[in-house]
Amino acid sequence: MKWILFDKDGTIIYFDRSWMKIGLQLVDDFMEVYQDEIGDKEAAYAHLGVVDGEIQPGTIMASGALDEMVKAFCDIAGQDVTKWAQSRSQILVDNRVPENVLVEGIEETLETLKRQGYKMGIVTSDSKKGVEQFLEITKFDHFFDVVISTEANAVEKPNPEVLNPLFDYYDVAPQDVVMVGDTANDMQTGVNAELGLKIAVLTGVGLEQEFTNADYIVETANDIVEIINQ
Structure with missing residues (x-):
C-alpha cells in the first residue's frame, strides 16, 4: 500500500454533531415548504430516519449521500424537489459551525504513517470551507497530500469519480490505495x-452490520497501522 485515504467526520474526528443539526434543519425545512404535498408527516419523518427529533443511526439522513436524501424528498413530496434541496443544503453547510473533536491518538497515528512513507489524503462530504476550517484548527495540513471535498452539484461518494483528483494528478494504482471511513x-x-483495501471504523455513524464491503472493521483509525504494516 502506498496511499491512505481518510474520511474526516467520524474517522479522524468523532462525528460532528453539527451535521446532525443540519440534517434535522433540512428535514424540518422540507416538511414546512412542502407541507401541502406531504400526507402523513410522522411517516415522512420516519422514512427519512428522524424519530422523536433525533436522526437514527443507519438511516438516510444519518449516512446517506445527498443524492439519496434528495431522492427520498422527491418520493415523499411526489415531485422533483432537487433544486430546492441542493440549494437549501448548501446554504446550511456554508453556515455550519463545525465541532472538531479528534479521535484520541489520531495525531500520533498520522505522524507514524507519514514517517513510514505513506502518502495520505482526505476524502470528505464536507465542503471546501469546512475542510479548511478543520485543517486550520487541527494544524493537520502537513499530513495530507491531497484533500477532496464536496461542493454543490459535484460527484459524491460512492461514485468512484470522486477520487479523480487523486488518480488524475498522482501516479498511483487503485490496488495500492486504502480507504478508511465510518460509513x-x-x-x-x-x-x-477497485481500491486495494477498505477499512471501516466504529467512531462514526455507521453500524457494524452495514460494513459488508469492508476488508476490516476496527474500533478506531489508530488500528490501521498494524493492519497495513502486516
Missing part, C-alpha cells in the same frame, strides 16, 4: 474504485 458509502467507494 457504508466509504466502503462502497472503495469497491467502486
Whole structure:
C-alpha cells in the first residue's frame, strides 16, 4: 500500500454533531415548504430516519449521500424537489459551525504513517470551507497530500469519480490505495474504485452490520497501522 485515504467526520474526528443539526434543519425545512404535498408527516419523518427529533443511526439522513436524501424528498413530496434541496443544503453547510473533536491518538497515528512513507489524503462530504476550517484548527495540513471535498452539484461518494483528483494528478494504482471511513458509502467507494483495501471504523455513524464491503472493521483509525504494516 502506498496511499491512505481518510474520511474526516467520524474517522479522524468523532462525528460532528453539527451535521446532525443540519440534517434535522433540512428535514424540518422540507416538511414546512412542502407541507401541502406531504400526507402523513410522522411517516415522512420516519422514512427519512428522524424519530422523536433525533436522526437514527443507519438511516438516510444519518449516512446517506445527498443524492439519496434528495431522492427520498422527491418520493415523499411526489415531485422533483432537487433544486430546492441542493440549494437549501448548501446554504446550511456554508453556515455550519463545525465541532472538531479528534479521535484520541489520531495525531500520533498520522505522524507514524507519514514517517513510514505513506502518502495520505482526505476524502470528505464536507465542503471546501469546512475542510479548511478543520485543517486550520487541527494544524493537520502537513499530513495530507491531497484533500477532496464536496461542493454543490459535484460527484459524491460512492461514485468512484470522486477520487479523480487523486488518480488524475498522482501516479498511483487503485490496488495500492486504502480507504478508511465510518460509513457504508466509504466502503462502497472503495469497491467502486477497485481500491486495494477498505477499512471501516466504529467512531462514526455507521453500524457494524452495514460494513459488508469492508476488508476490516476496527474500533478506531489508530488500528490501521498494524493492519497495513502486516
